[in-house]
Amino acid sequence: MMTRNPGRILVVDDAPLTRGLLEQALLKYGYSVDTAQNGQQAIDSFHEDHPDLILMDANMPVLDGVTACARIKALPGAKYLPILIVTALMEREWVDRAYAAGATDYITKPVNLDVLRNRIHYILQAKQAEEALFDEKEKAQITLASICDGVITTDAKGLVEFLNPVATNLTGWTTQAAQGLPLNSVFCIIDEKTQQPIDLPMQCCLEEGKRIKIENPVLLHRDRINRFAIEDSAAAIRDRHGKIIGAVLVFNDVTEKRKMTQALAYRATHDALTGLYNRDEFNLQLERMLQAPRDKNTEHALLYMDLDRFKIVNDTCGHEAGDQLLKDIALLLQKQINAHSCFKQTTLARLGGDEFALLLKNCSQQKAFALAHNLREAIEKFIFFWKTSPDEKGVFTIGISIGLVPISTQLNNSKSLIAMADAACYTAKNKGRNTVHIYQENDSEASHKNIQWVRLLNENLEKKQGFYLFYQSIISLNEENELSLAGSPKRCEILLRMKVDSQKNFVLPGAFLSAATRYHLMPTLDKWVIQSLLEWLKTHPPFLAQITFCSINLSGYSFRYQAFLETLIDDIDSSNIPANKLCFEIPETTLLSNFTDISYFMNALKKRGCRFAVDNFGSGIASFSYLKTIPIDFLKIDGRLINNITHDSVDYAMVKSINEIAHMMQIQTIAEHVENGITFEALKKIGLDYAQGYWIEEPQPFQ
């Protein structure tokens, strides 16, 4: 301190010699020195020179040192300025007056320069410490005012001492108003769930010095209207000796954060369409229930529900109607369950498609069975209306097949429980639908078959030669010679075959499609077909060169998986196969139920040059209107219609009109399942563009 910034001292004395002497001594000590001859000059010098300390004679003419001291002390900026008064030994009364005037200390005349030096050094050091402390305090105050956390401090009794501006904003209390009040009357919090007030356990904090944090979500209750979601913690404030002198409570407004977390949590656990729990959450709750301690008498029940005749609505009125129906059903189920107050702990979920599940905690088999019947009846009575056109209304009734599994203490595997419930539901369907079936041992046998297929499918997907691709030529009806082109087709449909044993026995998709659909394997199979075909085309350039297009079937289930569509597009892009050599067949019914997803997909691939065909056209409602909005190249007319044209005049007329309308729309037509020559000739006469079927060529394996 002495070397760098020792300080500036104002020496005030009327005696020139004393003044000079003190000045010289202080200069020698390293201080900067200004001088003044009386109190009045001292005041002026204070304004001009901003001294760090004033050394002032008490007894001076014009204005004495003590009066000057009092006046300087009253000036702004002088609060912390030390003033050292110099008095003669006999002037005791001056000393008292000096202190009263705010002097820091006094020193007697004749001044002992050593004493003076030490005293000044000490006073300046104390001043610096005081300033540092003040700076610190000011910094702390500014910090508290600037941070976005609310801060409240209390004394050792838990009475409020201070609130920072954020705390004032959130609680509505200012420091002045809140000072001395118990913390709990300023900081009122309630449990978000129970809406009950919570007392902060400040005693723990103040008596035991424990840090406290409330784990449950809490709301700060400012007034009736303003409530904030907050997170808070409190800690003891200790003095240098470790004694608890108060507590500090820190809290922040997490309203937005909590809203977002809640929204995210909701989305992760709920089905977006119906608002019911989703499959993941259902599995989790089932798992949790199974892991909870149970005694011998604890009974739970699991219901697996599958709507009957839902597809009709979806297929005839479109996915919008299907979605609305699912929403209505979800609401209806929930209402029925809520109507029975005895079912308190229930979890209702939509597992996907038209499948629902209900978990009944602490519920006997009888009660669960009664509820299942109740639900079935309610669904049965429910009538669904849908406006199919401006003046037409579709009226639908549906049913529900319910499988029930009583959960005894022996059962604790959630996966097998769901499989059992699924099997029971499957049995209910087989028993004629719209019934409730309680799980029996042999139910699993029926679904066992399914499961065997699933195992086989999975095994073959892992094998190199588990599946094979076949093709069937699609020939032009306008060019005579195409019939003889077998083996080097210009167009073909790609078909999938599964190998089931070491002999060359192949299984047609019809055998395993329902199992593959039920166990979500369709996207995997579709992907396998496309990737294998692309690979084959890449390695067989002559075939690729001669073919106009290969037609590939896509399952409606695959469209529900965004990831499937993305990999499909990637695969096509990276294969280097001209995209116009690929045609995708989408069944008419699938098209109707997933219109949005599919048209997005179509547009993405159409840009690359891919073609599209509507498969089995005429099996559904054969609506042309929606064809206008999507880029369709071909209509594949349903085989049943095709093979009836030779003996059913209505079907003949339908095929004829479908063909005409399609041509008007610049869509080409393909006849499926042509079984004989008479039909073939009839189709030619009607004017269809292409045909395929066993009579023309049986499916051939790729060489």
Place this chain on the structure above:
Amino acid sequence: MANSAVTPTLDLQMLAHLEKIIGHEMMRFMTQQFLEYAPQQLQALQDSLKIEDIEAIRQQAHQFKGESLQIGANQLGVLCQQLESQAEAGQLESPSAHLIKLKTEVLHFKKALSQVNNDD
């Protein structure tokens, strides 16, 4: 100080101490200034006596005392102190004689000082 039997004209210790702090040259300058200033102080006292301005006498004595004591002219300081006390009490006892004492003491101090300086 006033009560001690013999008050020295020059407080050698004080002088040495001051010199140690502010240096020999500055010390010589200061004492020189004191001696040059002393006749003016005495003259001012004499003027005040003439017009019997007791408050002026008190102040002048007070200031002269302070300076004297600060520089080690202890006996001079004692004499000033006596005058100041009398002025404060409002009763001057043979002020002319006291003034002569002061003048004489200034000379004593000057002599003592020159002796010290010559010794150096």
